[in-house]
Amino acid sequence: MTDKAPAQAPGQSASQLILDYFREFKVLKETPREYWGIQIINFLDCTAYFALLSIVTIFLSDQIGLDDNNAGYIVTLFTSLTTILLLFSGLATDSLGIRKSLWLAMLSRAAATIAVVFLAFNPDIPFRVPLVAACFVAMAPSMAMVQTVFQSANKRYTSERSRSAGFNLWYLFMNIGAASAGVLVDVVRLSLGLSSTWVIAAGVITSMLSLGVMLLMVRREDQFGDNGRFVERTAQQIQASASAAKPNPLTILKAMVSESAFWRFVVLVTLLLGVRAVFTYMYLLMPKYWTRVMGEDAAIGTLNAINPILIVAGLILFIPFANKFNIFKMLVYGAMISALSLFALVIPWQSMGQVLGSLGQTLGVSWMRNDFVPAYYALSVLCMIFLSIGEVIWSPKLQEYTAAIAPEGQEGSYLGLSMVPWFAAKTIVSVLSGHMLSRWVPEGIGERLRTGTVPFWETPEAMWLILGCVALAGPFLALLFQGWLTKGARWHKASPKV
Secondary structure (H helix, E strand, O other): OOOOOOOOOOOOOHHHHHHHHHHHHHHHHHOOHHHHHHHHHHHHHHHHHHHHHHHHHHHHHHOOOOOHHHHHHHHHHHHHHHHHHHHHHHHHHHHHOHHHHHHHHHHHHHHHHHHHHHHHHOOOOOOHHHHHHHHHHHHHHHHHHHHHHHHHHHHHOOOOOOHHHHHHHHHHHHHHHHHHHHHHHHHHHHHOOOOOHHHHHHHHHHHHHHHHHHHHHOOOOOEEOOOOOEEOOOHHHHHHHHHOOOOOHHHHHHHHHOOHHHHHHHHHHHHOHHHHHHHHHHHHOHHHHHHHHHOOOOOHHHHHHHHHHHHHHHHHHHHHHHOOOOHHHHHHHHHHHHHHHHHHHHOOHHHHHHHHHHHHHHHOOOOOOOOHHHHHHHHHHHHHHHHHHHHHHHHHHHHHHHHHHOOOOOHHHHHHHOHHHHHHHHHHHHHHHHHHHHHHOOOOHHHHHHHOOOOHHHOHHHHHHHHHHHHHHHHHHHHHOHHHHOOOOOOOOOOOOO
16 A cells, blocks of 8 residues: 555656646536626625624724734634534535525625624614624534535536636635625725725625525536536435435444544644634734734735635646645645744744845845835735645645545545544634734734833744744644554555555
8 A cells, every 4th residue: 555646647748747737627518607697606705704804803903992812802703703603504504505595604704794893883772782792603504605606506507527726716716706705805905995894894795796696697506417417316316325324423423433544544634723824813813913913904815815816826736746646745845834934924024124134135126125014015925926826735734644545435525524623623723812812913013022022922923933833833744643643544456656
């Protein structure tokens, strides 16, 4: 048994691999308009969702008046509930169907968003804070349901021949939407000079547009077949499918926990939690870190958009070569690169300022100068670059590792259970986020950092150092126990070691 993925075919050049990657999308020409309607809705939904995540902690403090700790608690409630509901929203989607699920999700989200905006503009309403928290709780089921709708629709509206390309394009649309969210945030806050409430209000518009797209383009819910037509099921087939005996979940769980492969999987997922947590810092910690260190006019949307933009470029350029490398090592080394991104924020701004100043003089670029704000911008960009490079390498390989380590027929159960430790870790990080901001990134920290009067262990750099060490420790331990963690894995086929 080997732990290598397939290598690049002999004689294939790098340019040929990239061309082949794009040719894979040609098969999507045969997909129905329903598939393309779902991708437009995916783009609109991701634009609103990632814009909300980018601004929610700032919104709760500036517009609702909450301190860092209480803002963190509400975000914890919202994001953790969304994650745990993913385990159940699939059942609701299967029961209601794609169109009804979209109606329910978009209308309920729009209603909750309108309520949040109304509460933000009316500070004298009694019990405003509990009502805002209740509105975010009300949004969570719709957020979870939309994700399961996308998964179901991507499968329903693609044939076996086009499914792989269909899911790849969905992921690209998702990241393009995330990049658009960054543009939206900066246009609203910086170009128009409006409060973050208006960023959240954009969610109402995208929900209504999504419903319009659904009415125009998403008409059928049958499975699309390889013959280029929808596969209509008879009433007898539908009834037989509904009455088919399904395995008892408790029986499946009991069988899983008795297998050593399950515990190897749990250990690896746990070791990578510190790296996965870095992505929660992007909306829990970084928005306030940027505005408090660099000023209220910090381009937080643009900084957050760097990650999805690089992901789109990385997927296009890197995926054609990905299968040539050892799956487990790509997973571990990619996770290390993402973890190292936090150490970019530990570099003293004075050192980066000197580098920027010298480079600016050489290139004749005025904004590249030895100054406080440009230095922190450069450090943040460096952080995002490392984070994105690592994500492109390791994130797809985690699912591939899961499929390889899981016993035949239990891949879905393993993927579902991987959410449990992630849910626990994200909840803990979210709860602690406000306390971390209060401790290391309080109001007024920017001016104190500029004058150099803050002891290191009271600076944001100390926070990023601690979080970076936690993130980096997991991949190192995973590499140390590689032999045990990959024992019994079923890789696709053998290839030369790379």
